[in-house]
Amino acid sequence: MANVVRGPSMHDVAARAGVSHQTVSRVLNGFAGIRPGTRDRVLAAIADLGYRRNVAARSLATGRSQAVGVLIPNTPDFGPTSSFYAVERALRDAGLQALSTTTSNDAESVDEALDFLFGRSIEALVLMAPTRAVLDVADARASDVPVAYLLTGGERAPWSVSVDQGQGVRLAIDHLVAHGHTRIQHITGPADATEAQLRKNAFVAETMRLGLSRLPMIEGDWSAQSGFDAGSHVDPSATAVFCGNDQMALGLIHALGLRGVGVPRQLSVIGFDDIPEAAHMMPPLTTIRQDFRRVGALAVDVLVAALAGEDLPDTTPLPAELIVRESVAGPGA
Amino acid sequence: MANVVRGPSMHDVAARAGVSHQTVSRVLNGFAGIRPGTRDRVLAAIADLGYRRNVAARSLATGRSQAVGVLIPNTPDFGPTSSFYAVERALRDAGLQALSTTTSNDAESVDEALDFLFGRSIEALVLMAPTRAVLDVADARASDVPVAYLLTGGERAPWSVSVDQGQGVRLAIDHLVAHGHTRIQHITGPADATEAQLRKNAFVAETMRLGLSRLPMIEGDWSAQSGFDAGSHVDPSATAVFCGNDQMALGLIHALGLRGVGVPRQLSVIGFDDIPEAAHMMPPLTTIRQDFRRVGALAVDVLVAALAGEDLPDTTPLPAELIVRESVAGPGA
DNA sequence: CTCCAGAGTGTTTGCGTTCACACTACGGTG
DNA sequence: CACCGTAGTGTGAACGCAAACACTCTGGAG
Known part of the structure; x- marks a missing residue:
C-alpha cells in the first residue's frame, strides 16, 4: 500500500478547482445544475492534474462492476474469433467492460473460467458454448446474471443468438x-x-x-x-x-x-x-x-436489454447465405 | 445503490465464524499464524455463506488492480489470435486479470482503446502493435506501467517478444x-x-x-x-x-x-x-x-518479472522453423 | 421588507477490503 | 514470581467514490 503510486483523487481535483469533491463527481457524471463557470474550473483541474476516475472505488460505491464476462473456446478459429471481436466492440460501445477468458471444453477448465469471471462480479455473461459439456457446466451453477449463448445453434432461446x-x-x-x-x-x-x-x-x-x-x-x-x-x-x-x-x-x-x-x-x-x-x-x-460479427453484436444487444430491464431484441436465428463458387458441378460433368 | 444485491461481506463471514473480519482476511490471504481450528471455522463460514471476496474493495484498499491490459488488432488472423489466447491463459495462471480490447490500426481507435485500458488502471500492458502507427500512439502517452510489445519484430527490446x-x-x-x-x-x-x-x-x-x-x-x-x-x-x-x-x-x-x-x-x-x-x-x-503461443506466453513472463521487480527473462527473438512441404521445387523442374 | 422556492454546492456516511497497530494469553527465563 | 517474548487475534482508519441529505445563496411573490 505504501509503495503504490496513487494518482490524484477527486479531492485533489476539488481542491484545485476550489469546489467540493461532490461537485467534481457531479461534473463527471454529467449531472445537470452546475454553473458553467464551475464546470469549466473542474474540467480544467481534471485536465491539469491528469485525473482519472478510480474504477475500483466507483464500483465499490455503486455496487456495480460494469463488467460483462465473455467465455471463449480456446481455438483460434475464424468464426468464434470474429464473433468475440464483435462482442468486445459492442460491449465497449455500450459502456461496458469485456472480461474475457478462454477455455477448453472440459468441465474443469470451464468451471475454473467461470469461477474467474463470477469472482470478478460480472453483471452479465456471453457464453460461447460449442459443446453440450460447456453448457452443462454453466447450467450447473445458478447464475444470477443474464447469460447470452453463442454457438449453441438456437438452444436456450431467446437467450441464444445464432445463424439458422x-x-x-x-x-x-x-x-x-x-x-x-x-x-x-x-x-x-x-x-x-x-x-x-x-x-x-x-x-x-x-x-x-x-x-x-x-x-x-x-x-x-x-x-x-x-x-x-x-x-x-x-x-x-x-x-x-x-x-x-x-x-x-x-x-x-x-x-x-x-x-x-x-x-x-x-x-x-x-x-x-x-x-x-x-x-x-x-x-x-x-x-x-x-455472419459471425452480427451474431456477436446481437448477443450484446440481448444483454444490454436484459440489464436495462427492457424487452429482449428478436433473436430468431439469422439466415445463412449460399456463396456459389466453383467446387460444385453436376455429377459426372 | 439501493436495488443492488450485495453478497455477504467479510463481516458476515467473521460474525458467523465468531472471529474478526481481519482474521477472515488473513485466512483468505494465506497468512501464517492462524490456529487450524480458527481457519477451519472461517473456511466453513465462507462455504456456508457462499462468500466471494469483493475485487473492487480489495483493489481500492491495495491500490492495485491486478489487471493487465491487452491490446489486440481487430483482425481475426491465426497468428495474433493464437498469441492472444496464450497471453490470456498465461495471465490467468499468474493470478492476473486480462483486460482485452480490440482496435483497428488508426490512431483514433488505438487512442480510445488505450483510454479504456488505462482508465481501468491496468498494471501492465501487452501491446500487439502490428504497425508503427499503433506504436506511435502508444509512445505518445507516457505510460507508467511496464509494456510488452508483440508483433513489432524485436523493436523496443528487451520489452518486445518476437520470432526472429x-x-x-x-x-x-x-x-x-x-x-x-x-x-x-x-x-x-x-x-x-x-x-x-x-x-x-x-x-x-x-x-x-x-x-x-x-x-x-x-x-x-x-x-x-x-x-x-x-x-x-x-x-x-x-x-x-x-x-x-x-x-x-x-x-x-x-x-x-x-x-x-x-x-x-x-x-x-x-x-x-x-x-x-x-x-x-x-x-x-x-x-x-x-510459434505464436510461445511468444504470447513469453510476453507475460516479461511483465510478471517487471511487476515483481525481477530481471527480465531472455527476450532474444525466438527462432523460426522451416516447414518443408511441396510448393517448392527446382526451377524448370 | 419578509418569506419562500429552487438552483447550486457542501457535508457526511458507507461500500468491503487491507494495513498498521494494539491487545490478550501463554510459556519460558532470570 | 515478576517479566518478557511471541503466537494469535482484534480495532480503527484509510482507500476513492456515490448517495443522501443539508446547507446557502439569489430573486421574485406577497
Whole structure:
C-alpha cells in the first residue's frame, strides 16, 4: 500500500478547482445544475492534474462492476474469433467492460473460467458454448446474471443468438440437388459440438425429405487434417460431399487430389462458414456464409436489454447465405 | 445503490465464524499464524455463506488492480489470435486479470482503446502493435506501467517478444536457393506493418548477400485476396515467390492456377507463419513456422518479472522453423 | 421588507477490503 | 514470581467514490 503510486483523487481535483469533491463527481457524471463557470474550473483541474476516475472505488460505491464476462473456446478459429471481436466492440460501445477468458471444453477448465469471471462480479455473461459439456457446466451453477449463448445453434432461446443452421444446411443440400446430385455424403464436425449435431440432423432431415440416398457419415473434428483423413473414407458412389466446415473441405479436397479425384469434375464439395480463405482454395469453395460479427453484436444487444430491464431484441436465428463458387458441378460433368 | 444485491461481506463471514473480519482476511490471504481450528471455522463460514471476496474493495484498499491490459488488432488472423489466447491463459495462471480490447490500426481507435485500458488502471500492458502507427500512439502517452510489445519484430527490446523475422526469411530464401532458384520475387505485407517491413528488409539483404537477381516487390495486405491480385504482377522471369504470409500464398497459387502456371512445377512458392491450413493447400505449402503461443506466453513472463521487480527473462527473438512441404521445387523442374 | 422556492454546492456516511497497530494469553527465563 | 517474548487475534482508519441529505445563496411573490 505504501509503495503504490496513487494518482490524484477527486479531492485533489476539488481542491484545485476550489469546489467540493461532490461537485467534481457531479461534473463527471454529467449531472445537470452546475454553473458553467464551475464546470469549466473542474474540467480544467481534471485536465491539469491528469485525473482519472478510480474504477475500483466507483464500483465499490455503486455496487456495480460494469463488467460483462465473455467465455471463449480456446481455438483460434475464424468464426468464434470474429464473433468475440464483435462482442468486445459492442460491449465497449455500450459502456461496458469485456472480461474475457478462454477455455477448453472440459468441465474443469470451464468451471475454473467461470469461477474467474463470477469472482470478478460480472453483471452479465456471453457464453460461447460449442459443446453440450460447456453448457452443462454453466447450467450447473445458478447464475444470477443474464447469460447470452453463442454457438449453441438456437438452444436456450431467446437467450441464444445464432445463424439458422438448418436453413444453412438446406441451402447447401438444395444447391447440390439443383445440380443433379442425389448421392451426397456428409463429413460432420465433432460429435460433442452442438452446431455439428444440428448440421448433421438437418442434413439427415433434408436428405430424407428429398428422398436422397443415405450414405454413411464421416466424423471430423473441424480441422483441415480431419477433412484430409476423411478423404480415404468417402463412399465411392457419392457424387457430392457436404462438409461441416470450410477447413475440413480444404483437407478433403487435398486428399481427393492425391487420389486423382478432381473437384468438382468427379466430385462436388460444399463447405460451411465461408472463411476468408474459401474464395482462394483450389477450386474456390462453394459454401454457406454465416455472419459471425452480427451474431456477436446481437448477443450484446440481448444483454444490454436484459440489464436495462427492457424487452429482449428478436433473436430468431439469422439466415445463412449460399456463396456459389466453383467446387460444385453436376455429377459426372 | 439501493436495488443492488450485495453478497455477504467479510463481516458476515467473521460474525458467523465468531472471529474478526481481519482474521477472515488473513485466512483468505494465506497468512501464517492462524490456529487450524480458527481457519477451519472461517473456511466453513465462507462455504456456508457462499462468500466471494469483493475485487473492487480489495483493489481500492491495495491500490492495485491486478489487471493487465491487452491490446489486440481487430483482425481475426491465426497468428495474433493464437498469441492472444496464450497471453490470456498465461495471465490467468499468474493470478492476473486480462483486460482485452480490440482496435483497428488508426490512431483514433488505438487512442480510445488505450483510454479504456488505462482508465481501468491496468498494471501492465501487452501491446500487439502490428504497425508503427499503433506504436506511435502508444509512445505518445507516457505510460507508467511496464509494456510488452508483440508483433513489432524485436523493436523496443528487451520489452518486445518476437520470432526472429530475419532468420525466418533467411531460412526461406536459403531453402529456395538450395533448390537452385536465383530469381526470387517477394510479395510483401502492407507497407505500414512492422513485420512486413522486417521481412522485406531481410529479403533484400539476403538476396543481395547471395548476389541474387533483384526483382520488383509486390505489395499485398496479408489477405488471400491481395495474394490473388498479386498473381497478375508476378515477374515472368521469376522462378520462385516468397510470400509475406500463408494467406497471400494461397491467393497467389489460386491466381497462378488460373493462368495455367503450376506450383511448384513452373513456379515455386514459399509462405510464412504456417497456419493450420497450409498443410492442406494445393500443393501443401512450404513455409516458415512461427510459434505464436510461445511468444504470447513469453510476453507475460516479461511483465510478471517487471511487476515483481525481477530481471527480465531472455527476450532474444525466438527462432523460426522451416516447414518443408511441396510448393517448392527446382526451377524448370 | 419578509418569506419562500429552487438552483447550486457542501457535508457526511458507507461500500468491503487491507494495513498498521494494539491487545490478550501463554510459556519460558532470570 | 515478576517479566518478557511471541503466537494469535482484534480495532480503527484509510482507500476513492456515490448517495443522501443539508446547507446557502439569489430573486421574485406577497
